[in-house]
Amino acid sequence: MSQAHLFIIAAASGAGKTTLVKALLNKDRDLQASVSHTTRKPRPGEVDGGDYHFVDEVTFLDLKSKGEFLESAECHGSMYGTSKKSVQLILDQKKDVILEIDWQGAQALKAQFKEAVSIFVLPPSVETLAERLNSRGHDSEETIAMRLAVAREEMSHVDEFDYVTINDDFEVALHDLMAIIRSTRLMCHIQLTRHSHLIKNLT
Template sequence: MISTMSTSTTSTASDPRPYVPERRGILFIISAPSGTGKTTLCKQITASVPGIWHSVSYTTRQPRTGEEHGREYFFIEEKIFQDMVAKNEFMEYAHVYGNWYGTPRKALMDKMEQGIDVLLEIDVQGALQIKKKVQDAVYIFILPPSMETLRTRLQSRASDTPEEIQRRLQKVKEEVWSFREYYYIVRNDNLEQSLKELQSVFLAERLKTKRLDMHWLEQNFILEKESKPGDRDQSSIAKGSTAHHD
């Protein structure tokens, strides 16, 4: 169903506020085996496509060199993580490579209510949890071109011990079969090409008929002054009875 919200604004020539669509934000989920390049690509997507908010997860893992609390993750103690679980503060959470990771619920819901698209960079277990709760999210899986390339990327990132790298590589052969749960697969060989492919997905998803901004359509073509009353059955359109396509 097409949702409409009262908080959104439509900019006009005399109103300089940015245009915010009259719909809930879209939830984009990106998963990939460790070392594929998902963090690199998610940062680039957020920087290059306007209107995306990259959710910051909570984790019990130690920060890597260069990572900042509140930017890559909120780095917290396990006790605090478990308290948050008990208070139902996570939209989803999972144990990955020996640490806990969770998506904070409130921030995500607030952004979506404001019509802002949200990007989650989470593992396959988390994506499957979201699939049970949120209809209409967009699932994107990123894969490296080969195991050999993945090994090289993990080694050149130099953020994990050789044992940790081995553990992550062993997990890939299990994780890869989850590709069936995702709607798009991006093979991250050339970074520039992968970014273009991801941008295409984000932009095309926004153009789907089911996400049409009904407020804009009504204001400009249905309730517009010159149109004669009775030309169309406005009530059925306002109720969102348009046929939807996926």
């Protein structure tokens, strides 16, 4: 690949973006996720360095003060940050990067990477979102109610994104994401650079 792309994917908690991204990474070897830092505790099954870099608040704030994050935000009482070095390392390898961040982080990154492609994942209904949050089994009713309230606020920013997909049918939503990535790679100015030798011979 001659030009790497930055894809931003955001969603309210429980919309299924993490599961979608994992499936996407298994299907697309030219796509790599940048692992964010967070101060929240790992959920069951999550791996440090794989799902997130789990750090304490002191370490997080130290990294932030040193300018190590492209963006950072607080969400549900925990802090999250996108590593500048991690993203640049992947781009330097000519691989496309996908980032799972919130709408605020998406705004910050779009300001720095003008050609970044942003995607928002919506649930099919508030009821479905509540069911998905409940099915995790590790949040209290009070926490879930708070997350739903925050989710409505997050989803109100959907019109700030380039693409939107609704995660009702998982396979359909996954193919939507694959189509967005593929179409971005096929844009004219990208193809003219990637296949310059061929186009020169043809024209």
